Amino acid sequence: MDPGAATGHPAPRPRWEWRRRPGRVLAALSVLTAALLACHRAVPNRMGRLGSLLESFLPWLGLLVVLLFVLALLRRSALALLAVLLPVAAWTHLFGGLIPPAARPGPHDLVVVQHNVSDENPDPEGTARALADAGPDLIALQELLPEALPHYEKALAPRYPYHAVQGTVGLWSRHPISGVRPLDIKPAAIVEPWDRGLRTVVHTPRADIAVHVAHLPSVRVRATGLASARRDESAALLGRAVAAEEQRTVVLLGDLNGTVDDRGLSPLTSRMNMPQRGFALSFPAAFPVARIDQVMARSATVTGIRTLPATGSDHLPVAATLTLG
Secondary structure, eight states, rough: OOOOTTOOOOOOGGGGGGGGSSSSHHHHHHHHHHHHHHHHGOOOTTTTTOOOOOHGGGGGHHHHHHHHHHHHHTTOOHHHHHHHHHHHHHHHHHHGGGGGOOOOOOTTOOOEEEEETTTSSSOOOHHHHHHTTTTEEEEEEEOOOOTTTTHHHHHHTTTTTEEETTEEEEEEEEEEEEEEEEEOOOOOOOOOOOOOOEEEEEEEESSSEEEEEEOOOOOOOEEEEEHHHHHHHHHHHHHHHHHHHOSSSSEEEEEEOOTTTTTGGHHHTTBBBBOOOOOOOBTTTTTTTTTTHHHHHHEEEEEEEEEOOOSSSSOOEEEEEEEEO
């Protein structure tokens, strides 16, 4: 007999009926998130460069992991809580080492600053002074306009007597430099003047190092996916330049318009050492979501990277410490 027949109301559903599916949807989402983190290279890149798009924001999957954990707690599901351990482990493996803040430079570190100063920067001298106040050995700049260049030269000259400029990129150094030449990283489809790469040798007290400064083409996120073909082509050219570099130690400073996880930069990242500590999200300055301003090295260790206070640019400057040898 129906328990609710006497009153005319349906009987309350037994408590156990609400637990027939103990967090299976959450568990499935956790497994999927873990798969995206651990196997992001398996996401195809042919259509819309979806793989590169995912990799550009890969660390942010950590927010989804946190949400899944909270929902699993609210659901009180042992299955969901166990499953969420999978993306936790995958995210920690990929990015856990970056969580500690970048260490302050020690007595034998090389300190470098990388900054896209923006071609709309209203205060180039103030920007230059702010970068110099961080006390680096090297300062690499992109988007240097001819009319703004004298302001940077004037502000940096007292502390950085050596500098080189090639097109819209430049390097200022405390140490002597030599062998300055352009880097040919121009994509074939660009027909207008385009000069965004330089190479020089910096003679530090510890060793002579080749320094490459570069500004790769911009990418765009569109309804069809990530438009990065020119960036990828330029990255391949830059990777060849690094491979052909005769100096044993190479330091690359640049606005690469891509994160180190983005497979479009693999011609570089496969040859270079990445920062060991620090996220240093640099773009956009108002609410940074990705680090596209990079410091990489060959035969040297980038021990840490951090952002500096905002300037008049839409990028945040990044400062990194390196150990040579």
